[in-house]
Amino acid sequence: MSASSAFNDDKGGSSSVGEAEYAYDPVSGKIFSSDYNRHDDLKEMLDSNKDSLKLEAMKRIVAMIARGKNASDLFPAVVKNVACKNIEVKKLVYVYLVRYAEEQQDLALLSISTFQRGLKDPNQLIRASALRVLSSIRVTIIVPIMMLAIKEAASDMSPYVRKTAAHAIPKLYSLDPEQKDQLIEVIEKLLADKTTLVAGSVVMAFEEVCPERIDLIHKNYRKLCNLLIDVEEWGQVVIINMLTRYARTQFLNPNINESLLEEGSGGDKTFYGSDEDEDEDDDEKEKEKKAEAAAMAKRKPYVMDPDHRLLLRNTKPLLQSRNAAVVMAVAQLYFHLAPKAEVGVIAKALVRLLRSHSEVQFVVLQNVATMTIKRRGMFEPYLKSFYIRSTDPTQIKVLKLEVLTNLANETNISTILREFQTYIKSMDKDFVAATIQAIGRCATNIGEVRDTCLNGLVQLLSNRDELVVAESVVVIKKLLQMQPEKHSDIIKHMAKLTDNIQVPMARASILWLIGEYCEHVPKIAPDVLRKMAKSFTNEEDIVKLQIINLAAKLYLTNSKQTKLLTQYVLNLAKYDQNYDIRDRARFIRQLIVPTEKSGALSKYAKKLFLALKPAPVLESPFKDRDHFQLGSLSHLLNAKAGGYQELPDWPEAAPDPSVRNVEVPEWTKCSSREKRKEKKVEKPFYSDSEGESGPTESADSESDSATASDSRSGSEESGSGSESESEEDSESEEEEEEKKSKKKELKKPVQESESEQSSEEEDRKPEKKSKQQKSDSESESDEDEESESESSPSESEDSESEAEVKKKKKVAESKPPSKPVKKEKKEMSLLDLDDFEPAPSPQVTPVNTLLSNSLVTDLEGLSLSDSVLSPATIAPSSALKNYELLHRITGEGLTVEYCFSRQPFSPDANMVAVQLQFTNNSSSDTKSLHMEDVKLQSGMRVKEFPEIELLPAGETASAVMGIDFCDSTQAANFQLCTHTKKFFVSIQPPVGELMRTVFLTENEFKKEQGQLMGMNEITEKLTLDARCRNEHAIVQRVTAAANLSRVPCGSDKECRFAGRTVTSSSLVLVTVATREEGAAQLTVNCEKMVIGTMLVKDILLALTQ
């Protein structure tokens, strides 16, 4: 503190710390001798002819500036050197100029001509640096010069100069806001710039000068999305934040229709088609439909705007950025814009940031805390990452605690409470207090643990630390208010504490409790009052007030015993020093003690004092913070910071999406590159979703070939692309390209119809040319040439033959009988269809009667890649569910699917039988299929399937293997080997497959159930899905979710099921009791609690979906 105050005195050259920079100066003595000419030596050095002297002088001057010393009197001497030849002197002079020009405006003008000359320099770096310094000089007179310079630089050839121009815009704007209109023109021009170097800076300028002119973004939206990944990291943050706001004004809320969340990764497919459509000549048609769709948005199922999807898709890879700010920006974008089912992807990245510096942790945890309130499920899998270490700083601890509390629910509360118990013993008392409050909040939110928590807190009352006790009392008070009848013993216990606890807040809380519930403790209450009356004069004010309260309440309920005591207390209070207390005493006396004069009020005294008080709601301080844009300063402070741009609400109806269409001529000019880019960005997306959306894709391509159509979906393209790429990694580029085209030709006849092939031939030539050009030109950023060369041919070909393809698509698509889509239906609805295509894999073909339902499950499975179980166990039909073990693309043509056949595995009864189905989709035979290198959790065993010696191309074979999962859902990992390749695969069983059916009679069932009570019983209330309210449907769904058999039952309101776990033969009993209106109760009895809990979840899902 003292140091800082010393510094405030800028002119004080003799300030103690100031000596440092003069220390090496031989003539320092002179400097201090007279303040008047203290910088004479520096001036001399600056005036000399030697650069070295000038440099030395400038260095010392800069050091002065750095220390916050005033060096403004040197301005004339310094400014002369602005034209100095020596680069370093020049640089330091610039530093000085920028710092002092504002104070010495007239003199600063002397330097302007130098910069103006610099602006014309042939070297782009000199032009840029001249503009940079010129625009940093905050002198109002030169505004016109700056404006001119910026305008000129904005159309400079060098992107670096243009970038500098973008940087200069906000500087000029802050200097003279009058220039706004002209500056907007420049911004508009720069926004159209196609280089990544400029993009970030110009958006920053846009945000500062005219964030409200969202219309300027329309035409550049797609370009910005596509460039994003190559923009430098700081620019990315600004662009992402701006696009979040943009998307909020232009697109519809993806969660508008909660039940129809099914769009999602499955929907992407369509949109490649549509993405390209828009740039095609049937643009017009497209527009029409879009408008129509928007109009119908209310009635029709929600369809995500392709541009909205583009944004989500292109920002996703940035979650992998090393820059925490970028990750946070993407996270908030997903939180505010993505469909609920997709938001989950950000959790992992945010959790990763928790490893970073503590400041980063601090900010991230604040945002996570807000997110956990809205989307708890997202972070649940990462619960343990929020566990607290004794070495964390207190502020981090408290935030982690907040997150843990938000994450608490019925299933994890026991773990969390156990964790809290360790925290209570911490040496950091602030943290302990926060923990106690957290326990209180858990107890109010989760009814099941309220008693446990209460008991735990009561135990804390005997803690040695007074703060801990006090905090517990306060929290207990709040908890007791919820159900006081049950806890009179606790109240008694607390009454005893008044002798020991000295913390005023705690004493006051206890007294309030006793007063409030004096009827529950009729004997103790008067006694407490007696003691308090004795110590009244020594109490703190809040305690005194509560003593008066207690006295009043007792007087009203039990005046016989307490009349005198009350009088005494009131008398003491009458002469208290504090006027609040005197007031209170006077007021209460009038109210409760009947006198002749007492007014109408005293009749109601009882009502006034002993009214039922509502229990307090313990809420997170982070509730409702999400109306601030996450990741913003305003969110963090929970107050609007200056310049904060409100996050707009979603529009009711989508604004016209065609505004983002770019004029055709311009588009064609850049199309080849732009498109290629687009395609490239798509690619990772696909391969990323490969694992998740596997079934859909394979199914798709399957049906493609089946119908002999060729709707050449993007997935197929990228699939084959990556396949060949990995083979040819080491090839040089040209070679590769040649090969590729050969390959293409080889492949095409199989996959494609004649007409397309010819159009493709034509395309290739210009394509190649453009490639050559491209490799010549420098401006292309660091792209992965390989992937480009692959994707581009297909790209252009796709778009060329688009119309044709589309027709075919229509034919193919209209085939599935389940959806009543007519050929004549317009494009939009076709897209829909594609979106919601249920993608049955060939094996599951028993046509899904519950189509939309299966769809839900399929798509959920796709998007929630983290929860391995969900898609598996909610199979809608009783048909065996197939899982994918090896995708066609990763398997290089080999597809492996598996299902749990639910047959006893004959070689070993403790194993679960897994049926594998191998399909060879490649053109060559696969030999000696076998498994190797099995990695298992301890105790697990595997019986390998017999080696398949030969699997000819196009053939399918099946085999059975057995796995003893030891009654756990741990995955069995192994390698699947062919004669050439090895693939890592893993089989993870849904919990329902870990059991086998067993037949019980009703009586046996009841008997067994009687023995599996208490901890072994889990009961859950639920509302049955509308389609699942008859007995048949329930049985079907439960047996689909788990391998259980029906147990006969007299009542038609109950369905019972029984099974035994495969390894340990523990009984698993399931009861579904139905009530009116779809209400139902699910009971699972199982000795293995883990299995029980998981099974409950799965069956719940199956019955409610």
Add this chain to the structure above:
Amino acid sequence: MCCLLIVIIIINEGINKGFIVAAEMINSLFLISHTGDIFLEKHWKSVISRSVCDYFFEAKEKAGDLENVPPILQTPHHYLISVYRGKLFFLSVVQTEVPPLFVVEFLHRVADTFQDYFGECSETVIKDNVVIVYELLEEMLDNGFPLATESNVLMEMIRPPTILRSVVNTLTGGSNVGEKLPTGQLSIIPWRRAGVKYTNNEAYFDVIEEIDAIVDKSGTTVFAEIQGVVEACVKLSGMPDLTLSFMNPRLLDDVSFHPCVRFKRWEADRVLSFIPPDGNFRLMSYHVSSQNLVAIPVYVKQNISFLETGSCGRLEITIGPKQTMGKTVEALMVTIHMPKSVLSVNLTATQGSYTYDLTTKALIWTIGKLNPQKLPNLRGSLSMQSGVPKPEENPSINLDLKIQQLAISGLKVSRLDMYGEKYKPFKGVKYLTKAGKFQVRT
């Protein structure tokens, strides 16, 4: 619909006309020593008086512990965002809305740059190189918006000081500013300078993994995960295009990359394909999920007790190998933060030596190599302040250790390929496992 849009715009404009916000992003930066001395200030816009720091000092006073100073403070006219690095506070002043992480991340980047330049980031070093520091700050931020933050680019513009150069400079009056104009800013790969030349072309990669774990009293693991980084030191001429592939990339649960890594290749093939920056850099960091069982290399047998009566306590700790994958555990160190009431300790160690810092109450036992035949043991008594009740909780034990030539997750680099250049580089990979936040609760 168009009408609607226009209406919105008009309304927005109406709101915004009310006030014009002058500044954005980072306005000023103050470097403050841990004692509270403001030893450097830099303003990118109008000068903000250093008295604004008083709010910070107030908060610092209140927080007590330096690590507990809130990183973001609100003052009547400004917002202060600070980070604490190397006993220094980097305090930035912003005036308007800005993503806080943006500033925090940038300040850390500044500190990293100082580290790169001067080998450390401390008060003395910054004071000694104040001119270079100032030049760096000038380059890194333009009008409060980050400009050049890649140290490769910065090094091209402003040369880092070396002893030789500083001697030469003082003699000749030469400078540490690059003679040639930098091209890094302009190139399509902003993180690599052009025209790099080495006689020995070499590329080394260090796979460093840290085990974060919480082990409870009974020795069961409450929480464990592995955080890894791949640090690279690449000194290759020209524009090499490298591809690094792993034997078992599936282990990696979550990854983040240096900007040079091509996301798409990773997504598609699980290989790292990149044109490297010149010199040292962090190629990627990754996370091995807690689902995979994490091998805990050592076990700790401990017994710390404080006696209810009398003012003393006992301590006994033995450390033994658990899952070391056949490697030796080295640089073993135990840190215990004792409760305040522990006045002194009287212990004997069978191996290594211990120190007890009376002011911080930190007991540090440096063990060194772990010999499985003769387990290191530390035992003895603790003397407590008399008259003070015994501490509620036993202090938790923090472990440090190193295992050379092992990545505990089992991650293995399978190969490194180079394209784009003709020569044959030396390649090398090193593995190292360390304890990260490894805590044993007692």
